[in-house]
Every structure is written in C-alpha cells, then in structure tokens.
Amino acid sequence: MKNLTTIIGFFAIIFFFQSCIKDDFIDDLTDAELRITTSIDTLAFEGEFQLEARFLNTIGQQENVPIEWESSNQEIITVDASGKLFGVSVGNAIITASTVYEDEIVRDSIFIAVAGNVNVQSVQSIFGVIETTTFYTLEGDFQFIETPTGVTLKIDDNYEASSSLPGLYVYLSNNRNSISGAHEISEVTTFSGSHEYDIDGVGFNDYNYIVYFCKPFNVKVGDAELNF
Amino acid sequence: MKKIAYTWTIILVAVQLSFAGGPWTKTKGKYYIKLSQWWTIFDQHYTDTGLIDPNVTTGVFNTSIFLEYGITNRLTGVVNAPFLSRNYMNNIRSGTTGELIIPGAAVNGLGDIDLILKYGLSTSSVPVSVSIGFGIPTGITAGGSQENLQTGDGEFNQFIQFDAGTGFQISPKVPAYISAYTGLNNRTNGFSDEFRYGLEFGVGLLNQKLWLNTKLTSVESFKNGDTAETATSTSIFANNTEFLSIGLEANYYVTERLGVSIGTATAIRGEIIAAAPSYSIGVFYDFK
Helix, strand or coil: CHHHHHHHHHHHHHHHHHCCCCEEEECCCCCCEEEECCCCCEECCCCEEECCEEEECCCCCEECCCCEEEECCCCCEEECCCCEEEECCCEEEEEEEEEEECCEEEEEEEEEEECCCCCECCCCEEEEEEEECCCCCEEEEEEEEEECCEEEEEECCCCEECCCCCCEEEEEECCCCCCCCCEEEEECCCCECCEEEEEECCCCCCCCEEEEEECCCCEEEEEEECCC | CCCCCCCHHHHHHHHHHCCCCCCCCCCCCCEEEEEEEEEEEEEEEECCCCCEEEEEEEEEEEEEEEEEEECCCCEEEEEEEEEEEEEEECEEEECCCCCEEECCEEEEECCCEEEEEEEEEECCCCCEEEEEEEEECCCCCCECCCCCECCCCCCCEEEEEEEEEEEEEEECCEEEEEEEEEEEEECCCCCCCEEEEEEEEEEEECCCCEEEEEEEEEEEECCCCCCCCCCCCCCCCCCCCEEEEEEEEEEEECCCCEEEEEEEEEEEEEECEECCCEEEEEEEEEEC
C-alpha cells in the first residue's frame, strides 16, 4: 500500500507540476515607424487638405506621440501643427512628419504637387506576393486596392493554400510575427484560385502585412508584405 | 452542420495506445490491470508535408486504467479508460515587451474510452487473434477559452485488428516473443479511416522479472474524410493524421504479480502530429 501511495504521488507530481500553463515568447521586435496614412497627389492652389499619421512602436502597436509637421518649401505648401496643408503657390514640396521615440527621430515623407483648382487623390493600389513561412503550402499573388469604404484584397489565380490545417484565418497586421492588434479579415474558406476580401473601415495605409494564422493551433502559416 | 474535432491531443492518444498486446488472450478469469500516467509536451509538429514546423507549446497528460480480462480462454475483454485527461497550451507573449498576446488555456476531463474484444482464432505455436474495438466519444471536444482543446475526438470509431505472434527462447533463460498486427479503423463524423499495422519484439530478463519490448506502430490515413476545404463547419480541426512511431517499454515484476512499467515513444515520420517523444509510467497487477 505504501508503494502504491508513492506511485500515485509520483503521478500527481507529474500531473500537477509539469502540466502547468507556461509562457512562450515570440520574436515580435520590429522597427518603430511613423506613417502618413492619408495621401494626396495634387493639392489645389489655395486648397486645403488634412494629413494624418500614425506611430507604430517596436511591436507594431499604435501609440499616441507628438508629431511635428514640416514642409520643404513653405512658399509652395504650408502645413500647420495638426498636419493641415494649404496650397500657397504652384509647384512641388515634400511634407514630412516626424517624432522622437527612444532618442531616435522617426519620420515619413510624401511628395505633393500644387496645381489646378481641385485636390486630386488617385486610388491607391499595390501588387504583392503571399508566401508561406512554414512547410504548409501557401502562395499566390495579390492586389491590395483602396476603395471608397476601405480596401479590397484581391487574390490571384495562382493562389494555393494547404487545407490540412484547421481554422486558418487571414489578418492585416503591423507585425509580421504577431496578430496582436491585427485586423481579422476572415476565416480562409478558399484554398485555391482567385478570390477577394472586401474590408470596410480599414485605410489603405493602416497595415504593413497580410498574415495567415491557424487559430486552433496558434501557428503562423505565412505572410505578405504591403510595400507602400 | 458537420462538426469535427481532432487535435494533436487525440493524435497523441492514438500513438499512446497503439493497441498491440499481441495475439495472446487471457485465461478465463485471469486479468491484467494497469494504472498509468502518459504525457508529452511538444513545441513542434510534423506538417502535412512530413516536415517539422514549430507550434505553441502544448502538453497532453492522460491518467488511465487499462484492463484485460479473460472472459473465456479464447475471449478477452479489454478496456482502456483515460479517466483524467489534461490538454493545455502555453500563453503566447511578446518577446519584446512581455505583453500577453494569446492567453494559454487548459481542459481537464475524461478522455475517450476504448472497449475491445479479442478472440483467439488459433492457439497453435503461432497464435492468431482478431480484435474488435469501439472508441467511445466520452471526452471533451471543445475546451479552453478558444474551444481549441480536447480530451476526445467526439466520434464513435470501430476498428478490427488481427494479431499474430510467437514465443521463442533466445537462450534457455531468456524467453522472447515477436508479434505483428494489422487492422482497419473506421471513423465517423468526417474523420478519415485508417489502416494500422505494427510490430513488437519483447525479451524476458532476470528470470522473467524484467520484460523489455520495442514497438513499431504505424497509422496510414485513407484521407477520405473532411478537410478545412470540404467541411462546412467553421470549427473543423485537423484530419488525415499519419505516423510511424517507435517505442520502448520496460516492465518489471516487483513481486510475482505486481510490477511497474516505464516507456517512451516517438513518431519518426508523420503528418499533422507532434514531433516530440511521449513518456509513460505505470503500475500493474498481472493475475496470471
């Protein structure tokens, strides 16, 4: 009986001490980034336009920081402290947003022309490639397109994804190794061929990456960079 | 809506059980009972291409009662009951800030119970038996905060297995045996059916007080079940698991009937299965 008690006690030790939930750490360090999220190609002469920018810290999370706006040529475009532009005269200027984060200057710039009587904003669109980061099949070209209500992720004919993993989801994220703070687009239900996702309420410049993630097993499967 | 629940938990249980046991049936009224603890902790797995990828650290622990009872000299009843099964996944934290990104979770409960009848077809020097088994879905199929943890697969499976083997002497004081089995596992609820086979070799040492054995176990999927592409449910879990595993086990008779066992097994080839060893310890009573 004493031996049996010892054995059962040994089982209990294994069960209760080895089976505790612990921590796994992921490498989610990324460069801090300040990004101008609104865009304009041509600012009207004596026209106004509000620029916006967002700061992403070293894990891709948005943080509120003081932002300074600067124009390369104030005789062409002026910009106030809130990022509001004014077209002074015909010509070109570079507008820069900057902030100081952990003793380093982080900035983003856009090139803007002043001409005509109306502001011109072209529809933004980029092409890219989805690639697997695992040994599961995931590949395909895509187009990321700005729409009046958000964005559309249009995936091409050459797309292929493994259907072996359950619960595969696609996200927009600012960290290619993490879905923390990411925007969940949808569960993946198409595993080959063209398809698209209409994503309302998301700006074209809001996210840096498309991330494919298996929810039940908490496994990242692949990603794509949104090269702006 | 069709709903399938199948995770590495169940896969590992399958590896653990690898119901072999050889073709030998128990004599009427005799029995063998074993209380065991089986566990594995893994942070990588075989993908559907057979290559290894990382995953969140996952642990599976089963405390089981295994009973073989001789109903007649040719017919043996077998029950394998994981009466306490625990499955957990670790927290996922930022390596930069330590911030909790995905909370870990655990589920505890009864696992799936296997009921098996083994019938001795031949009692010659190379005995042959047939076993019919039923996997009773007594486990939890959706546990944890994300409902992605299970102690059972939620399906009622039936399997048939043929065993053959023989005993022989390596030397006058060293008996040994070798056995092989093959079988089919018919699974329900959209799970793929399976072809199973295995080999076992055992040797008795220290005047038959210590028995060492090694097992080669394989499950090949017919891949005729649902996948994430074909199932209509949003909660489908992995299917089409395959593996080839090798295991080692030592059983030591402390007394004539009471003994302890220790074992380990690992998949050496696989698809959608943990790529880490499992371990077991147990205490048994062999009423021969």
